[in-house]
Every structure is written in C-alpha cells, then in structure tokens.
C-alpha cells in the first residue's frame with residue numbers, strides 16, 4: 248500500500264490495494280494507522296459490493312445504523328445517498344457538518360462508495376478540525392478546552408425543521424422526530440486516541456451553544472469558530488469517480504457536499520462505523 252498526501256493538512260490517496268479481496272490483519276492495521284494520521288482516505292477504482300463495503304467498514308469499528316436514514320432490506324447499515332436528475336431541492340450533506348453529532352453516540356467515521364457520478368460537480372469538501380484547532384487563537388483555545396458544546400438535530404427535529412421544499416432525500420429520511428430536538432452535550436475539543444492531536448468538535452449544522460453560555464452569548468463566538476474551522480488551508484476538495492471510496496474520521500473532520508449538478512443523477516452508498524470519542528456521554 249502506498250500513501251500519497253493530497254494536501255499539507257488533510258487527506259491521502261492510497262494505491263496498491265484491492266479491497267475486493269479479503270483484508271489481512273496487516274492491511275487493516277495499515278488502514279487504521281493511515282486514517283489516524285490523514286483523517287480522510289481516498290481509494291479509487293474499487294467498485295465494492297455491499298458485503299465488501301461492510302467488511303471494509305468493520306476494519307475501523309462495528310457498522311452503525313443511521314437512525315434517520317437507514318438502509319433498506321437486509322442492510323440497514325447501508326444508506327443509499329441519491330439525488331435524482333429531476334430533484335431541485337437541497338442536497339443531503341449540504342452545509343458544513345460532522346455527521347449526527349446530536350446523537351448520544353455519534354458515528355466515529357464513514358465509508359462512502361461512489362456508484363454513479365455526474366459528469367461534473369458533486370464534489371465533497373473535508374476540513375481537518377485538528378488543523379483548525381492548531382491555528383485557533385490562544386484565548387479561544389482556553390475558552391473551549393474542557394468545555395462542552397451543546398448539539399441539536401435541527402434538520403431532523405420538530406422545532407427547527409427546515410421547509411419541506413428544502414429537504415433532501417424526502418422519501419428515505421426520518422423527519423420531525425422530537426428526540427432530535429433534545430440537547431446533547433459533547434466536549435468542544437476532542438483528543439485523538441492514537442495521535443494525541445486535539446481537534447475542534449463543533450459544527451454549524453448541529454451546534455447550538457457552549458455550555459455555561461446562553462445561545463445569545465454563544466452566537467458570536469460560535470460564528471467565529473464556524474468561519475475559522477473551514478478555512479481553505481484546513482480543507483481538501485475531492486472529485487469523485489465511479490468505484491471510488493472515501494473513508495473519514497467523523498470526530499476530527501467536517502465535510503460539505505456541493506450541490507452543483509442539477510439535471511444529473513448522483514448515487515453513493517455509505518455506511519458509518521462506531522467510534523471511540525466523544526467520551527463524556529459514554530460513561
């Protein structure tokens with residue numbers, strides 16, 4: 248396996264591996280080690296079937312079911328992420344976020360396989376929240392380190408539900424769930440268990456306020472952090488091709504799906520895996 252960094256701060260492309268074949272213990276260890284250091288992995292031309300996809304996710308942790316977009320039939324852990332050519336709505340995953348941070352136990356990461364890719368557009372951006380933490384001004388570091396942030400599942404709840412015409416994946420996504428309106432406390436800063444690097448764990452889709460501060464007092468601080476945490480220096484932008492896979496660390500990155508391919512169909516298949524952070528809620 249060869250590793251080719253994509254930027255100075257996040258993501259590497261891997262070559263010389265065939266993930267359709269059984270994954271040896273050595274390869275599994277190399278993949279986990281590479282993900283810990285690079286946070287996003289890209290592997291092209293793999294064309295995995297559902298079982299091979301699941302087996303790859305199991306390298307990183309037990310597969311998790313997305314309670315708001317479960318897969319159909321025998322594979323509830325496999326979510327189809329589809330935007331039809333005729334859809335004019337927003338896109339699933341548009342807006343900067345880490346996945347499902349309003350859950351008690353958010354997913355540790357995802358394995359996303361490209362099935363059908365539009366002729367242009369549909370790229371995904373990722374931002375290293377470790378790079379964002381490193382570059383954060385010291386007074387903000389002091390404010391955040393050791394503090395919880397409060398997350399709410401706004402797109403899936405009742406209180407802050409978006410207008411129906413802006414909702415993506417309407418047929419297959421659970422909405423208006425009062426559970427999603429509940430406040431979840433997670434550390435605002437997470438430490439990676441392998442590398443020891445700290446990273447921000449705050450995102451504009453789900454983070455409502457900081458513990459100990461009102462929503463109004465949190466707002467200007469959060470706005471500054473949201474802007475800072477996705478600066479171009481911390482990001483990579485991936486162009487997809489059919490059969491390509493990305494794997495990401497959901498606790499150390501944010502991502503953004505670009506919705507610029509109206510009139511073209513895009514289909515991805517995704518499974519998440521359980522992680523080992525944030526730890527406060529898990530005791």
Ligand SMILES: [Fe+2]
Pocket residue numbers: 340344345346502
């Ligand atoms: Fe996402």
